[in-house]
Each structure stands twice: as structure tokens, then as C-alpha cells.
Amino acid sequence: MFQFINTLLIGITSGAIYALMALAIVLVWRSTRVINFAQAGQALASTYFGYQALQYIDSFWIALIIAMAGGAILSALIEVIFMRILLKHTTSGAIAGVAPIIATLGLLEIIRTLVTLKWGGADVIVKAPLSNTGFSIGSNTLVFSPMKLAIIAVVTVLLLVFSVIFQKTSIGLSLRASAFSPELARLAGIRVDRIRTLGWAFSGATGAVAGLLLVTNGNGSLSPASLEFSLLLISGFIAAVIGGLESLLGSVVGGVALGIITAFVLMYISDSLFFIAPFVVLLLVLFIRPQGVLGKKGGRRA
Amino acid sequence: MHKLSNKARIAIFIVLGFVIFLISNRVDELRVYQGATVAVYVVGIASIILLTGYSGQVSLGQGALLGVGGYAAALARLHWGVSVPVSFAIAILAAAAAGALLGVAAARLSGPYLAGTTLALAVGLPSIANQFTFLGGEQGLFYDVGFPPASLGEDFTQYKWFFWIAALATLLAIFWLQNVMRSRYGRTWKAIRGSDIAAELAGINIARVKILAFTLSAGVAGLAGALLAMTIGTVSPSAFPLALSFSLLTGAVLSGVTTLGGVMIGAVTLVAIPEIVHSVVDRIGASEAVATNLPSLIVSALLIVTVIFVPNGPVEQMRTKSKKVKSL
Numbered sequence: 072m073f074q075f076i077n078t079l080l081i082g083i084t085s086g087a088i089y090a091l092m093a094l095a096i097v098l099v100w101r102s103t104r105v106i107n108f109a110q111a112g113q114a115l116a117s118t119y120f121g122y123q124a125l126q127y128i129d130s131f132w133i134a135l136i137i138a139m140a141g142g143a144i145l146s147a148l149i150e151v152i153f154m155r156i157l158l159k160h161t162t163s164g165a166i167a168g169v170a171p172i173i174a175t176l177g178l179l180e181i182i183r184t185l186v187t188l189k190w191g192g193a194d195v196i197v198k199a200p201l202s203n204t205g206f207s208i209g210s211n212t213l214v215f216s217p218m219k220l221a222i223i224a225v226v227t228v229l230l231l232v233f234s235v236i237f238q239k240t241s242i243g244l245s246l247r248a249s250a251f252s253p254e255l256a257r258l259a260g261i262r263v264d265r266i267r268t269l270g271w272a273f274s275g276a277t278g279a280v281a282g283l284l285l286v287t288n289g290n291g292s293l294s295p296a297s298l299e300f301s302l303l304l305i306s307g308f309i310a311a312v313i314g315g316l317e318s319l320l321g322s323v324v325g326g327v328a329l330g331i332i333t334a335f336v337l338m339y340i341s342d343s344l345f346f347i348a349p350f351v352v353l354l355l356v357l358f359i360r361p362q363g364v365l366g367k368k369g370g371r372r373a
Numbered sequence: 374m375h376k377l378s379n380k381a382r383i384a385i386f387i388v389l390g391f392v393i394f395l396i397s398n399r400v401d402e403l404r405v406y407q408g409a410t411v412a413v414y415v416v417g418i419a420s421i422i423l424l425t426g427y428s429g430q431v432s433l434g435q436g437a438l439l440g441v442g443g444y445a446a447a448l449a450r451l452h453w454g455v456s457v458p459v460s461f462a463i464a465i466l467a468a469a470a471a472g473a474l475l476g477v478a479a480a481r482l483s484g485p486y487l488a489g490t491t492l493a494l495a496v497g498l499p500s501i502a503n504q505f506t507f508l509g510g511e512q513g514l515f516y517d518v519g520f521p522p523a524s525l526g527e528d529f530t531q532y533k534w535f536f537w538i539a540a541l542a543t544l545l546a547i548f549w550l551q552n553v554m555r556s557r558y559g560r561t562w563k564a565i566r567g568s569d570i571a572a573e574l575a576g577i578n579i580a581r582v583k584i585l586a587f588t589l590s591a592g593v594a595g596l597a598g599a600l601l602a603m604t605i606g607t608v609s610p611s612a613f614p615l616a617l618s619f620s621l622l623t624g625a626v627l628s629g630v631t632t633l634g635g636v637m638i639g640a641v642t643l644v645a646i647p648e649i650v651h652s653v654v655d656r657i658g659a660s661e662a663v664a665t666n667l668p669s670l671i672v673s674a675l676l677i678v679t680v681i682f683v684p685n686g687p688v689e690q691m692r693t694k695s696k697k698v699k700s701l
Contacts, residue, residue: 160682169425176433184666309489346497347501
């Protein structure tokens with residue numbers, strides 16, 4: 072029982088981080104119909120923004136906000152400078168369908184290289200603001216630590232803020248309308264281009280939080296070549312697919328579900344399945360419910 | 374190239390092989406090794422062109438299939454002691470089998486889903502090799518094609534031997550690929566790429582044809598993997614990183630995915646840019662960090678510029694231009 076709860080808590084924590092990445096992917100997908108693989112690079116860069124901020128200030132939480140702002144600006148710039156031109160040019164031709172995907176991969180490499188040039192290839196340490204030693208209950212020590220609790224809290228707060236923005240404000244209404252039908256939204260007087268940029272900015276900020284929390288949830292070391300960010304991207308993508316790729320709530324559910332499933336497989340079956348478990352989950356979802364667990368029928372678009 | 378008869382094509386390939394043979398005797402050791410690398414890239418890029426350009430599917434995980442081929446070749450040679458050509462054949466078959474499995478999944482997936490799934494494979498497969506002891510963990514396995522035969526003379530170097538094997542395998546692979554693309558299947562793939570609905574109405578079984586494309590492409594990728602393993606001498610997770618998948622994809626886009634005609638462009642670019650950057654950096658005396666990172670920056674920028682301005686590749690671009698001029 073003790074082990075069960077422990078595993079569940081670990082799963083929820085990493086799942087919360089996957090959920091953020093899934094959210095970042097879904098926000099861009101809804102506004103632009105592109106899976107933004109560069110998000111792994113953006114999250115990496117934003118995490119370095121946070122690391123840089125921590126060199127001047129002591130508070131991790133202020134650094135987190137700076138990283139979010141940096142990530143949002145970076146993401147918005149990518150949309151304005153790069154995606155607009157790209158989508159305008161690649162409307163026809165043999166690889167029109169895959170060109171944006173390939174281009175975001177190129178962008179991922181560019182961001183990663185620039186980060187390496189700026190901060191060097193060696194590991195740097197982002198110090199966690201709270202202890203990563205687990206709570207103890209009686210004589211047992213949980214793996215669940217104050218830092219993990221804080222991660223769940225941060226993700227919850229962020230999700231609440233998002234749901235207020237999306238459900239209660241006129242900006243949120245514009246975002247939802249533009250995602251539902253850009254043409255209709257434009258006719259209704261919404262500046263779809265600006266709203267799209269805003270969606271990218273939200274996505275960048277979310278990715279920044281995912282990146283910083285990922286690093287502090289682990290051992291705090293950060294390097295441009297780290298496989299962790301690629302894995303974060305993949306986990307986020309899988310979580311988004313579980314959620315149906317369209318729904319914000321779905322991606323959160325997908326992320327947490329993926330985190331819990333992975334944690335239980337690692338604990339109870341074998342810890343060598345670290346990668347295989349999410350991949351099998353992805354294939355199962357794609358075969359059994361390609362529209363996503365929460366998605367509607369016909370929601371899967373090319 | 375489409376109007377050439379088979380005899381003429383065979384003749385061209387023989388002449389091409391002879392020219393490559395002559396060049397390999399004239400240049401120094403480093404260039405010969407780079408030539409072998411170009412050959413590996415040519416085969417890898419061709420496998421992507423077959424898949425993406427001809428059947429319209431995208432694979433971001435071609436590096437993983439190269440890995441399957443490389444490991445299969447190494448295992449076969451280590452445990453069964455098969456000859457080099459047989460180990461190549463085993464690499465092709467193993468990767469094709471993996472590709473068939475992937476193809477069954479891929480045939481049901483469109484655009485972003487397929488891209489994400491293959492990307493997941495590229496990230497994860499190399500790390501799986503770490504989990505099993507018979508795959509040699511982080512160190513990997515040795516893959517040794519042996520010394521060049523003594524009959525070639527005393528000063529015939531190992532690298533030249535690599536290059537000869539790679540060049541011959543590449544020529545055969547490209548010749549075979551051209552045949553496939555000119556066949557009924559090639560036309561079917563083009564039809565699907567044009568419009569899968571129209572193709573289906575014309576009576577083409579889309580799923581089956583897509584799976585076949587994935588299988589053949591994976592087989593070619595497996596050959597590239599075995600060749601890569603040969604030039605490095607080992608197979609290990611670090612030999613088939615995510616970056617390899619990206620490089621091949623970049624090479625394919627630079628070559629132009631719709632035709633095999635430009636396949637050399639991408640392969641040579643991938644090998645030449647680091648070389649050029651290094652010599653330029655040496656001359657202007659920039660730092661080591663710049664020298665190591667600048668090539669990937671330039672290659673990625675080229676990728677993006679190509680995708681935006683010449684999405685079908687330079688060769689196709691020139692063809693359309695010359696057609697326009699003729700019609701005027």
C-alpha cells in the first residue's frame with residue numbers, strides 16, 4: 072500500500088510536467104495546425120533564461136516568471152518571423168503537408184545550437200527552491216518531496232489561470248473561436264493573426280514552466296545535449312494524443328494518465344521499460360481511439 | 374532521366390562506378406573516408422526520398438531504422454560469422470521487417486501523428502539498446518569487415534576498402550531504387566502522393582501500398598545502417614542518435630524529396646559544410662565552440678530556407694523552370 076501511494080505520487084508529479092508540455096503542443100496545434108517540435112528547444116532555451124536569472128536573483132519563483140516571459144516572447148517571435156512566412160510559402164507541392172513539421176525540426180536544432188553557443192555544452196545546475204528529500208511517515212520515507220508537492224501546486228495554479236482565461240475572458244473566447252474556425256472568427260472581427268501569436272506566446276510560457284520544473288524535479292542538472300528535453304517533447308506529444316490533440320483539458324488528463332501509467336510500469340514490471348511504456352501507450356491509443364480518450368469522433372484531422 | 378533505356382542506365386552506372394574508382398585512387402586518405410560517409414548519406418537520404426517524396430509519408434525516425442540494420446549486421450557477423458555481403462543482406466531484411474511493422478502502424482496515421490510516432494521511435498530506440506546485454510550496452514558491438522584482400526596490393530588502405538564497398542553498395546542501391554520508382558509501384562506511390570482519395574477511387578489499395586513503401590524504404594535504410602557501422606567499426610546507441618535522423622531528413626530536403634536526381638546534393642552538403650566551416654574558422658581564428666556548433670547552425674538554416682523557398686528541391690525547381698522556358 073505504501074509503495075502504491077508512493078508510485079502514484081511520483082506518477083502524478085511527472086505527469087503534471089508532461090501535461091504542461093502537452094498543453095504547449097496543443098495550444099500551437101489549435102491555432103496553427105502544426106505540431107511544433109521546436110517546443111523542446113524553446114523549453115530548453117527558456118529553462119536557461121531561468122538559470123540566467125538565478126545568477127542575479129535568489130528567488131526561484133521570480134526566475135520562473137522571467138523564464139515564462141522569455142519563453143512567451145521567444146515563441147511569439149518564432150510565430151511572427153518564421154511560421155507566417157513558412158505557412159504562406161508552403162501551400163502546394165509534394166511536401167506541403169510535412170514541410171512545417173520538418174521546418175520546426177530545423178528550428179529545434181538552431182535553438183539548441185544557439186543555446187550551446189551562449190551557455191556552453193557542459194552541465195549547469197539549477198538549484199531547486201525546496202528540498203527534494205521525501206516526506207517521512209513514521210519510519211517510512213516517501214519519494215514524494217516538498218519540491219514535488221510544489222510542482223503539482225504550480226501546475227494546478229497554472230491550469231486554473233488558463234481555464235479562467237479561456238472560459239471567462241474575451242481573449243479566451245477569441246482564442247477558442249480562432250481555433251474552432253479561423254475564417255468565421257475573422258468574419259466576426261477577430262484579428263486571427265494576433266490571436267495566433269498570442270496562442271504561441273501562451274504555449275512558450277507553458278513550455279518554459281515545463282522545462283524548469285522538469286530540471287528541478289530531477290537532479291537539477293541542465294545541458295543543451297540532454298536527452299531529457301527530447302523525452303519531454305515525446306511525452307508531451309503522447310499526452311496530447313491521448314487527450315485528442317484538440318482539447319486543453321484532454322491534454323492535462325493525458326499527461327497525468329501517462330505519468331501514472333509510466334510510474335506503475337517502472338515500479339511493478341521493470342524499470343528498463345522507461346522508454347517502451349510510453350511508446351506502447353501511444354500505439355495503443357492510436358489504434359484503439361485515434362481521436363483521443365476525450366476527443367470527439369471525427370476530431371482527428373490530417 | 375526518365376526517357377533513358379535500361380541498357381543506357383546500366384552503362385551510365387558502370388561509367389559512374391569507373392569514375393568513382395579513378396577518383397578514389399587520386400585523392401588522399403581523409404577525402405576517401407569522407408567519400409565513404411557521403412555514400413552512407415546517399416543511401417540513407419535515398420530511403421527517405423522513397424518514403425516521403427514518393428509515398429508522401431514522413432519518417433522522423435529513419436536513424437532508428439539505420440540502427441536496426443547496423444545492429445543486425447553486427448550481430449550476424451559476430452555470432453554467425455557470415456561474410457560481409459551476407460551481413461548486409463541480413464541488415465536489409467531486419468530493417469525491412471521492422472519497417473513493415475512500422476508501416477502497418479503508419480498506414481493508419483496521417484501527418485502529425487506519423488511524424489510524432491516516428492520521432493518517438495528515434496528518441497527511444499537507441500536507449501533500448503542500453504537495456505539488453507547482448508546488444509553490448511553503451512559500448513555497443515564491433516563490426517569488422519576485415520582487411521582489404523592482399524591482391525589489391527600493399528598500399529591499399531582500410532579506408533579505401535570501406536569506400537569501395539560503400540560506393541559499390543550505393544550504386545547498386547540507387548540503381549535498384551530507380552527501377553522501383555519507374556515501376557508500377559513508383560507510379561502508384563506518386564498517385565497517392567498527388568491525391569490519396571483519387572488514387573483510392575482508381576482502385577489502389579492505399580494501406581497495402583503505403584506499407585510496401587515503408588518496408589522498402591526501411592530495407593534501404595538498413596543497408597545505410599550497415600554501411601555506417603562499417604565506417605565507424607562499431608554499432609552503439611551513440612552511433613544512431615536523434616541527430617542522425619535529423620541530418621538524413623535535412624539531406625533529403627536539400628536534395629529535393631521528389632526525385633532521386635539530386636540525392637548527391639544533400640549528402641555532399643552534409644559532409645562538406647563542417648569541413649568548410651572548420652577551414653574558414655581556422656583562418657579567421659574563431660573559438661573552438663563556434664567551430665563545433667556553426668555547421669549544425671548553417672545546415673539547419675539551409676533546411677529552413679529550402680523548405681520555405683525551394684520546397685521541392687533544387688533539381689525539381691530547375692526542371693520546372695526549363696519546362697516553363699520551353700513552353701514559351
